[in-house]
Amino acid sequence: MPRIFITGSTDGLGRAAAGVLMGDGHEVVLHARTRERAGALGDLAPDAAGVVIGDLSSAAETQQLADQVNQIGRMDAVIHNAGVYLEPSRSTTADGHAKTLAVNTLAPYLLTALIDRPGRLIYLSSGLHHAGAGSLRDIDWTGRSWDAGQAYAESKLHVTALALTLARVWPDVLSNAVDPGWVPTKMGGAAATDDLEMGYLTQTWLAVSNDATATVSGGYWYHRQRQPPAPQARDPAFQDQLMDRLAALTGVALL
Ligand SMILES: NC(=O)c1ccc[n+]([C@@H]2O[C@H](COP(=O)([O-])OP(=O)(O)OC[C@H]3O[C@@H](n4cnc5c(N)ncnc54)[C@H](OP(=O)(O)O)[C@@H]3O)[C@@H](O)[C@H]2O)c1
Numbered sequence: 001m002p003r004i005f006i007t008g009s010t011d012g013l014g015r016a017a018a019g020v021l022m023g024d025g026h027e028v029v030l031h032a033r034t035r036e037r038a039g040a041l042g043d044l045a046p047d048a049a050g051v052v053i054g055d056l057s058s059a060a061e062t063q064q065l066a067d068q069v070n071q072i073g074r075m076d077a078v079i080h081n082a083g084v085y086l087e088p089s090r091s092t093t094a095d096g097h098a099k100t101l102a103v104n105t106l107a108p109y110l111l112t113a114l115i116d117r118p119g120r121l122i123y124l125s126s127g128l129h130h131a132g133a134g135s136l137r138d139i140d141w142t143g144r145s146w147d148a149g150q151a152y153a154e155s156k157l158h159v160t161a162l163a164l165t166l167a168r169v170w171p172d173v174l175s176n177a178v179d180p181g182w183v184p185t186k187m188g189g190a191a192a193t194d195d196l197e198m199g200y201l202t203q204t205w206l207a208v209s210n211d212a213t214a215t216v217s218g219g220y221w222y223h224r225q226r227q228p229p230a231p232q233a234r235d236p237a238f239q240d241q242l243m244d245r246l247a248a249l250t251g252v253a254l255l
Pocket of ligand 1: 007008010011012032033034037054055057080082083084103124126179181182183184185186187188189192
């Protein structure tokens with residue numbers, strides 16, 4: 001049975017994906033931001049292949065999280081699901097980064113670099129990533145006035161570009177990005193118009209299915225259909241610039 005690690009599995013899409021995969025008999029490693037938040041895993045925890053703890057806004061905790069995952073063993077798939085949406089301010093982290101960048105971009109980058117390479121990688125993007133196109137010059141919001149929506153859009157462009165970079169440079173890994181739609185979670189809110197179940201079934205399918213349509217790399221998906229991502233996400237020059245910026249910001253080279 002495949003073993004899957006899902007970041008941000010205490011709530012929303014990550015928790016739902018974990019429940020479905022465990023219900024189908026897969027081994028799932030769960031993740032909570034803190035020991036207290038692990039309480040929200042409830043009845044999933046006793047049947048999990050492991051529960052790992054770490055706040056993704058901290059580089060040190062993210063590195064420790066990767067160590068915890070590696071101690072459990074090699075993952076067949078990793079679903080980079082955890083994320084934050086509209087931060088009211090830059091919310092500078094202990095490492096000096098904008099929290100949106102730290103959690104949504106730097107943490108999946110670091111975990112990708114530090115976790116033993118799995119067979120499949122899935123990154124939660126958003127349709128809003130299309131609005132994130134632009135320069136990487138002030139990626140960490142040290143010069144610009146804070147714009148929460150723009151910061152989120154840019155972070156989702158980053159992880160989409162990360163997914164497509166890895167599809168290009170790691171031919172032995174299936175790497176894809178998923179737009180779950182606007183779904184009613186803590187992040188999406190009660191007014192969300194998309195179906196919650198459709199919001200997590202694409203990433204669970206990409207993680208474990210052996211269907212020919214699911215065992216591909218370099219896709220940007222919405223409801224199990226491939227969609228065109230923002231042109232920058234698949235531009236090798238942009239991808240290379242982004243990898244350089246993320247290596248400089250984290251001190252960890254991925255490629
Ligand atoms: N919902 C939507 O409509 C929608 C649309 C497009 C894309 N997405 C993407 O889908 C993914 C899941 O979203 P969701 O709607 O399920 O969100 P959610 O209900 O808010 O759940 C987010 C998960 O990420 C975890 N998390 C947040 N900050 C963290 C941190 N610093 N360290 C560790 N874990 C952290 C949360 O932990 P806590 O429970 O402890 O906060 C929670 O488990 C996100 O990447 C989001 O950007 C969602």
